Amino acid sequence: MTVITNHMPTAELQALDAAHHMHPFTANGELSQKGARIITRADGVHLTDSEGNRILDAMAGLWCVNIGYGRDELAEVAARQMRELPYYNTFFQTTHVPAIALAAKIAELAPGDLNNVFFAGSGSEANDTNIRMVRHYWALKGKPAKTVIISRKNAYHGSSVGSGSLGGMSGMHAQGGLPIPDIHHINQPHWWSEGGDMPPEDFGLQRARELEEAILEFGEDRIAAFIAEPVQGAGGVIVPPDSYWPEIQRICDKYEILLIADEVICGFGRTGNWFGSETLNIRPDIMTIAKGLSSGYAPIGGSIVSDEVASVIAGDEFNHGYTYSGHPVAAAVALENLRIMEEENILGHVRDVAAPYLKEKWEALADHPLVGEARIAGMMGSIALTPNKETRAVFAAEAGTVGYICRERCFANNLVMRHVGDRMIISPPLVITPAEIDVMIERASKSLDECYAELK
Numbered sequence: 001m002t003v004i005t006n007h008m009p010t011a012e013l014q015a016l017d018a019a020h021h022m023h024p025f026t027a028n029g030e031l032s033q034k035g036a037r038i039i040t041r042a043d044g045v046h047l048t049d050s051e052g053n054r055i056l057d058a059m060a061g062l063w064c065v066n067i068g069y070g071r072d073e074l075a076e077v078a079a080r081q082m083r084e085l086p087y088y089n090t091f092f093q094t095t096h097v098p099a100i101a102l103a104a105k106i107a108e109l110a111p112g113d114l115n116n117v118f119f120a121g122s123g124s125e126a127n128d129t130n131i132r133m134v135r136h137y138w139a140l141k142g143k144p145a146k147t148v149i150i151s152r153k154n155a156y157h158g159s160s161v162g163s164g165s166l167g168g169m170s171g172m173h174a175q176g177g178l179p180i181p182d183i184h185h186i187n188q189p190h191w192w193s194e195g196g197d198m199p200p201e202d203f204g205l206q207r208a209r210e211l212e213e214a215i216l217e218f219g220e221d222r223i224a225a226f227i228a229e230p231v232q233g234a235g236g237v238i239v240p241p242d243s244y245w246p247e248i249q250r251i252c253d254k255y256e257i258l259l260i261a262d263e264v265i266c267g268f269g270r271t272g273n274w275f276g277s278e279t280l281n282i283r284p285d286i287m288t289i290a291k292g293l294s295s296g297y298a299p300i301g302g303s304i305v306s307d308e309v310a311s312v313i314a315g316d317e318f319n320h321g322y323t324y325s326g327h328p329v330a331a332a333v334a335l336e337n338l339r340i341m342e343e344e345n346i347l348g349h350v351r352d353v354a355a356p357y358l359k360e361k362w363e364a365l366a367d368h369p370l371v372g373e374a375r376i377a378g379m380m381g382s383i384a385l386t387p388n389k390e391t392r393a394v395f396a397a398e399a400g401t402v403g404y405i406c407r408e409r410c411f412a413n414n415l416v417m418r419h420v421g422d423r424m425i426i427s428p429p430l431v432i433t434p435a436e437i438d439v440m441i442e443r444a445s446k447s448l449d450e451c452y453a454e455l456k
C-alpha cells in the first residue's frame with residue numbers, strides 16, 4: 001500500500017484527493033482540473049501549504065481557531081485524556097469528569113440563567129437539538145401546537161437536515177428536500193443590499209417587525225422560537241442596524257417566544273465578550289455553541305439552556321443525544337482552550353488591542369474604489385464590492401464572480417479571505433497582533449487593487 005505523506009508531490013496528492021475525497025460546499029468535478037490547495041501545517045495565524053507557501057489565515061480556519069494554531073497545551077491535554085479515558089458516553093445516567101467540568105465552566109461563563117449544557121459534536125447537531133428541545137418544551141407545557149420556528153433568509157445554522165432547514169440559504173434548500181415543515185423564514189436586516197432608500201435604523205425596525213407580523217399571521221399559539229445569530233456570519237458578516245435587536249427582544253418578550261441565539265461564530269470572544277448576545281444586549285433562552293469552544297482543535301458543540309427551559313425538559317426523558325455528546329477528549333480540549341483564553345486574557349487583547357486596531361484599518365478599506373461599505377463587529381468584518389458606491393449597485397456578472405476573482409487574488413497573495421457572493425469577509429484568530437493585522441490589510445489592499453485592474 002502506498003503511504004501518503006506530506007512529502008509527496010502536490011500534484012500526486014491532488015490527484016488522489018480528486019479521485020477519492022468528496023469535499024463539502026465544493027463543485028467536486030472541478031477538482032480534477034484545478035486541484036485543491038493542500039494545507040500541511042499551521043502556527044499562530046499562519047498556514048503552510050504543500051508548496052511551502054506561508055499564508056495568513058484571516059478566516060481562523062472556518063471561524064474557529066480563536067486562540068491560533070500550534071498550541072501544544074491542547075495537544076498534550078488531548079493525549080493525556082486519550083490515555084486516561086478516550087471515550088465514554090453520557091447517556092443513561094452516566095457521566096465523566098471532562099463533561100462535568102466543561103458544562104460547569106460554560107455555565108460560569110454564560111450570562112443570566114443560562115446554566116445548563118446539552119453537548120453535541122458540532123453546531124449543526126446542536127441546532128438539531130434545539131429544534132427538538134423547543135418543541136418538546138412547549139409540548140411539556142401543554143402547548144403541543146407551538147412547533148413553528150422562525151428564522152431568517154440567508155441565515156446559516158448548519159448543514160444537517162434540521163439545521164439546514166433552520167438556515168435560510170436558497171442554494172441549500174434547492175438540494176435534498178429542505179426545509180422540513182414548520183420552519184418559516186423572514187427577511188434579514190441586510191441594509192446595504194436590501195435597505196433601498198430607507199435610513200438604516202428605520203430599515204432595522206422594519207425587518208425586526210417582520211417577526212411580529214409572522215407571529216400574528218401564524219397565531220401566537222403556533223410559534224415555538226425565533227433563531228438568529230447576533231451578527232450573521234456565513235451570510236456575509238451582516239452587522240444589523242442598532243435598532244434591530246432591541247425590537248426583536250421586545251417582540252420575543254411580548255409573545256413569550258423562545259429566543260435562540262446561534263453563537264457558533266459570535267461565541268467565545270469573537271465580538272469582544274464571551275458571547276455576542278452580551279455585546280448586542282440580547283437575552284436568549286438558548287445559545288448554540290461550537291467552533292471557538294475548542295478553537296476548532298476538537299469537534300464539539302452544544303446548546304446552553306436557561307434554567308426555566310432546562311427545568312421543564314427535566315420533567316421527562318428527552319429522547320435525544322449523540323454518541324459523541326460531551327466526548328471526553330473534545331471536552332478536555334475545550335476546557336483547556338477556555339483556560340488559556342482566561343489565563344492569557346484573550347478577551348482583553350480583543351477589546352483593547354486587536355479589535356480597535358482592526359476596526360481602524362478595516363474601515364479605511366471603504367476608500368478603495370471597489371469597496372462600497374466596510375463593516376466590522378469585533379473580530380469579524382466584511383466589505384461589499386460594488387461598481388458604484390453611491391447607488392450600492394451590484395455587478396452585472398453573476399453574483400459572486402467578482403468576489404471569486406478577489407478571493408483568488410488573495411490566495412495568490414498568501415491571504416485567506418473568503419467571499420460570500422461579492423462580499424469579502426474576515427474572521428481572523430483572536431490572538432492576531434497589530435503587526436499581523438498590518439500584513440493582512442496590505443495583502444487585502446493589494447488583492448483589491450489587482451481585482452479592480454482585472455475588471456477594467
Ligand code: PLP
Pocket residue numbers: 062121122123124125127156157158159229233234262263264265288290291301
Ligand atoms: N451555526 C452557525 C452560525 C455557523 O456559522 C455554523 C457553521 O459555520 C453552524 C451553525 C454549523 O456548525 P458546524 O459546521 O459545526 O455543524
